[in-house]
Amino acid sequence: MILLYDNLDSKVYIGLHKAFGVSLLFWTIARVISRVFTKAPPAVVMPKWQVFISHLSHFVLYALLIAMPIAGLLMTVYGGRAVDVFGLFQIPVFVTPDRGLARLYNDWHTDVLWPMLIAFTLLHIAAALHHQFIKKDNIMARIK
Numbered sequence: 001m002i003l004l005y006d007n008l009d010s011k012v013y014i015g016l017h018k019a020f021g022v023s024l025l026f027w028t029i030a031r032v033i034s035r036v037f038t039k040a041p042p043a044v045v046m047p048k049w050q051v052f053i054s055h056l057s058h059f060v061l062y063a064l065l066i067a068m069p070i071a072g073l074l075m076t077v078y079g080g081r082a083v084d085v086f087g088l089f090q091i092p093v094f095v096t097p098d099r100g101l102a103r104l105y106n107d108w109h110t111d112v113l114w115p116m117l118i119a120f121t122l123l124h125i126a127a128a129l130h131h132q133f134i135k136k137d138n139i140m141a142r143i144k
């Protein structure tokens with residue numbers, strides 16, 4: 001397995017990881033705001049439990065896409081490091097550094113949220129493929 005911190009002779013990769021992660025946080029927040037204020041297509045006609053599961057999964061995906069970079073950010077600032085975002089601006093160490101909390105957020109980032117994001121993404125893609133190719137209800141048209 002390739003570990004990010006094996007590359008620490010140069011901080012380039014982890015620096016880019018952080019900058020992209022922070023930018024993803026902004027994109028996701030922007031997306032959620034736009035989602036709240038615009039209308040989505042009406043729900044696909046399907047059993048109520050499936051509508052419920054799909055809404056729940058989408059909600060969890062959004063929550064994970066927000067929690068993931070926040071955990072990364074907290075791990076970093078509790079570790080006493082500021083975050084440089086593509087040289088455009090810096091997020092300063094806005095907390096009192098604390099090794100225990102840095103480790104806690106590290107564990108969440110790597111061992112809890114990340115596996116959950118993978119699991120829900122796989123479920124999501126499997127559901128999309130099922131709709132498109134087995135139920136043939138042209139679900140892809142909903143994200144055009």
Ligand code: HEM
Binds near residue numbers: 035054058124143
């Ligand atoms: C092969 C890749 C993917 C396909 C084919 C796909 C397909 C779709 C489709 C068809 C919808 C519309 C569902 C509906 O309107 O009920 C949707 C919604 C959504 N997708 Fe994906 N998706 C993919 C990857 C991802 C990934 C990687 C994420 C995030 C980790 C993601 C997050 C979401 C979310 C949050 C929604 C809900 C949108 C909303 O209603 O606000 N998708 N996707």
Ligand code: HEM
Binds near residue numbers: 019021024068075076
């Ligand atoms: C959605 C955004 C993000 C995703 C999907 C993500 C994903 C990951 C994953 C999978 C790892 C584990 C890699 C490994 O050790 O094998 C990791 C590690 C790491 N991430 Fe993120 N990350 C995101 C955002 C961030 C942000 C915003 C920061 C900091 C500002 C950050 C800081 C770190 C650090 C420092 C590590 C190394 C942890 C260690 O040495 O154990 N990440 N990230």
